[in-house]
Amino acid sequence: MSREERAASIILRGVENTRMPAGLLSKTYLVIDDFPDMRAAIRSIIRSIGATQVDQARDGKEAIDLMQKTRYDIILCDYNLGPGKDGQQILEEARYRQLIGVDTIFVMITAENTRDMVMGAVEHIPDSYLSKPFTKELLQKRLEKLYARKADLQTVNKALMAKNYNAAIAELDRLISTNPKNLSELLKLKAETCITTSRYDDAKEIYDQVLDAREIPWARLGLGKVQFYKTDYPQARETFEQLIAQDPNLILAYDWLAKTQSALKEFTVAEKTLQTAVKLSPRGLKRQQLLGDLALGNGDSEQAEIAYEHAVTLAKNSVLNHPALFAGLAKSKSANNKHTEALKVIADIGKKFQGSDEAAFYVASTTALVKHSQGDTEGAQEAMHAAEAAMKDLGARAQDHLFALEMATTYSELDETDKAAALLHQTIANNHDEHECLAQIVQICSKAGIEYDAEKAIREIRQHVVKTNNAGVRLIKQGDFDAAITLLREAAEEMPANKTINLNVAKAIIMKMEQAGATSEDILAVRHYVERVQGLAPGDWRVADILLRLRQLAPKASGE
Template structure:
């Protein structure tokens, strides 16, 4: 048997006898760097401090009790969503049952492999060997991706494919994913279409549909997804995207039906249940919304990443039903079982305001909303949906300043910023044109301050900082001409002073095209085009684009 003594392995299994058996099997292949986790919580803490080459995870992590922790599928969902394992980690799911919902649910989270018990040492090591050999081919590319060098990873895929033709489809898939990460959806579409030439590949169909969705070609996305599901009814990601497509097209009832079908087939994914709850609430099926949100809260109970927003969603559904007692119980559960944090404080105050509103205590509800607004300033990672809901609640209670403060906080959120158009649109949709104008003026002033700050950085020779500052401004106001002109000018100064960088040069071209659409007859645009062409000629770059 081949030796894999350099591999580090984490065994996640609550059963000491099974941990011992796996340990002995690994020892027979000279694998001795072995650690254990007896639950999802201990596994997450270990993976937060150390990376492992291989993870062997039992599906049933609760010793058969449904109320004693996460299962392996829910753990893998958390690990993927919170990036605790990367592409190079070999994750093998182990289970004694070939239950359809378990196999399907685990498979759609793309573990490296799925192994049914009982298995022999030779059978397990064959699976590990196959995964290790494949990883060796891709390791250099994985490292480039981890370093944020997606463009270099694309080139490496093309180079490696020539000497490893058996992995051609895997290289194509990675290339497409990197194009998507770079925002190059049209390039990704070409890769997916090439992969699909004359054959049906679920991953390529799903990838193509995601690009079509991102390009707002919803009819095309729907046709692609329907063809994919005709060929493979178990392609679970297609149901999720099809539901999103229906929502984008304003057809929430159809989205609800699609999600219900998906949940019936694979009932354990938290993000799908959450989406079903949201769509059910939107369509007015409050009973279905309550059921879905209750399942989300229950399934996430043992997650290290519990989201207090799930409790808010459940409280909102219960309040809408008029079930005040159950809503109170959910709020008490949130206070008792969730870790103290700014996010939990925001959600507790919003939930309390919902309950006070429905019981006729408007003054107390307004006080809770103000407390929520105060906590928002310290919170991190709250969804825009929750914060916009808070804005609307503040407007309902005439808390105009609080509403404006939340919108400005969303504008300044580096993780989930909203654009100026979206910010103003919140107030326009609420019929508050006065607040829309006021927030618009305030945002314009902030953008002018960022432009001035970037100009000062450039004068001091800190060109990268100037470009980064203007990128930050563009995320908030992508259609602001003053920021667009300043951003292109800053990029060109950096290229002139520090040397040509292809991604930055391409970005300058993209921003110039945006200016062309918004300000086609401006003399300033003509001057910018001349400057851009001069920078390209300086480095021998073609100016035909």
């Protein structure tokens, strides 16, 4: 072959290489990088593939602004963007604010020195990681594969976005039956969907099946989660410990182990577990906050202060920033006798979260605690009354156990033990099946030493709720829907923020309508209970299931 011929063949092959799936060419792209040269280089690679709609952003703010205007199909984001948000925080915020969906391809670009940080991420994992520098050919091939994968999962993703989990599982089963090359990805997704919808035995079956063939971390971790959700905590603890022994870098296993240890009320051990985890992966905001919460509860105020300092710093550019982080920092500083610094932190809450009712509540409740530690009884009382007023302003949101527990802690520290006990009692009733919340209540009581036997109260309230529920179910089975609904409604009025009970009333009314036909009165009643639950937990899958059944009963009246 002559030199000219060879050159021609190279160019020809080059052209052949750039032939992309037509779908990829018409997509909208966003390139996020703080270096103009790098941005231009990536953009020119995408253009050379044949795509024309390529936007660029130099930092997180610009990126989020653009995402609000355009719904991008493919986002290429450098992890390290200098000051301001990093790539992980952009991904977090974009998903949190639903600027991108599961159908968006998000590729995180990393350098050697950021790879470990990025890959330690727990939630919000990008679709793919790409190490710098990369060639045009690699990017092209990667996008092709990601595109094909998303196309495969299109129906599943649509169903998941609509929270129609039955449809998602049905489609996953169909795909799995074709024995595709991404079989394990599908199995993993199916198992996770099963967990989301509390079908723990179905999830377990998948994990067992995968583990039969080979020891695989995601399946072992999934099995541990199932054990946790089925409240088999000792077994779950063993599973997570085993995972950590196999791979001491598996951050997720530490998080779950700490959760399990907390549920077992081993708060000191849980704190130690999270201490190890934050050493390995210090950039997890929630992990730092959880460590702060645990340490503060354990009376380890020095560790708490360090963890909350980290959390507040990490939250600075994050959509997950919350007044509770500052409140935690102020409380731990005060516990370390740095009252003036603590009051400064509290003042920051007001500045950072101007006009927020939640912030006003945290400002007041934390001020009460700090002033009490300073010996300023009058100031503490005043702040406590302000906190009570702020709690009223929160309306239905005040039922959220976060606020209730914060208020109960304040009461108990200020020796208002009766008020603390009453509030805790109500919180147990509202959260009888939320084990983590119940464990926190036990921790608060044991730390404050208040005369309230939380464990006994939890047992009694649980028995009461389970009894009512069972009676309701029995009446439904006997076909006596009206009696069942009356019974459950009474319980729901007694425990207005108990999600399970509210949902059970809604379900009972739906079953009645499925038998006897829909009436507008009943539909309104269902919506009333559903809205209560949505106000407390917007993401609760059980709501989606009920709304789906309601839609089938009365497509127009449901207003969906």
